[in-house]
Amino acid sequence: MTHYKITIITLLSTLLMTSCLSTEEKKIKAEEEGNAMVSIKSKLIKGAGDALKTDGKEALESASEGIGEAFKGLTTGYDKSINQAKVLSDSIFSKTFEIGRTEKIYSDTTNIKKVTVYLIANQSFDRKIKLKAYDQSKREIGRSTKKITIEEDDALFIDFEFDNRTPLLQADYFIISHN
Incomplete structure (x- = not known):
């Protein structure tokens, strides 16, 4: 065999041996990945909660202002309605x-x-x-x-x-x- 083929076979064997995790090792790795994902999602949720604490008040004020403007439009529409007498x-x-x-x-x-x-x-x-x-x-x-x-x-x-x-x-x- 040539030196080139021996190197490739050695590399493949090493990869195969290191990639073959036992069932227990796979469970531990999956649990670690799951914990990491939960940690990331909980940090996102915490960040959203913190943002709502600070920016939520402004968002609600803005929404309330928009609703107020809609009611003003409603009364203006009433004033222009068929029931208005000129x-x-x-x-x-x-x-x-x-x-x-x-x-x-x-x-x-x-x-x-x-x-x-x-x-x-x-x-x-x-x-x-x-x-x-x-x-x-x-x-x-x-x-x-x-x-x-x-x-x-x-x-x-x-x-x-x-x-x-x-x-x-x-x-x-x-x-x-x-x-």
């Missing part, structure tokens, strides 16, 4: 009142048709106010009158009730005034 006024009315939130309320089952207007008084007032409904063609389609008494710098919701035959869903805008 209420206009003339300059005389605007000197007396500031118009706040408005809402159209209609129900076929209870035959309730009304527009709620939140008014803030710039001065005391004790008279009737009128709300007229107009369609897209600028034709009046209904009206409602209410007598109110309010002190300066006070506010109240006023429900203007409309006749059941008023097509309130077709109302494009409303004009509020006082005599």
Whole structure:
């Protein structure tokens, strides 16, 4: 045999002998590898826990802020919804009142048709106010009158009730005034 073949056979024999571990040695090696893996994973989990302690508060604050913004969007969406009533006024009315939130309320089952207007008084007032409904063609389609008494710098919701035959869903805008 050549020297080259003898060297290869010797190397292979050595590798084979050293790689053949007994069953007990294999179990010990597997246990050591398992312990190492558990140690690594537990350190990862501990690191994640430590990160949550320090950064978790900031993450929750950020999530809460995001939820708050979503609710703001919800209320903005409500304000732009079909139930919002577009209420206009003339300059005389605007000197007396500031118009706040408005809402159209209609129900076929209870035959309730009304527009709620939140008014803030710039001065005391004790008279009737009128709300007229107009369609897209600028034709009046209904009206409602209410007598109110309010002190300066006070506010109240006023429900203007409309006749059941008023097509309130077709109302494009409303004009509020006082005599």
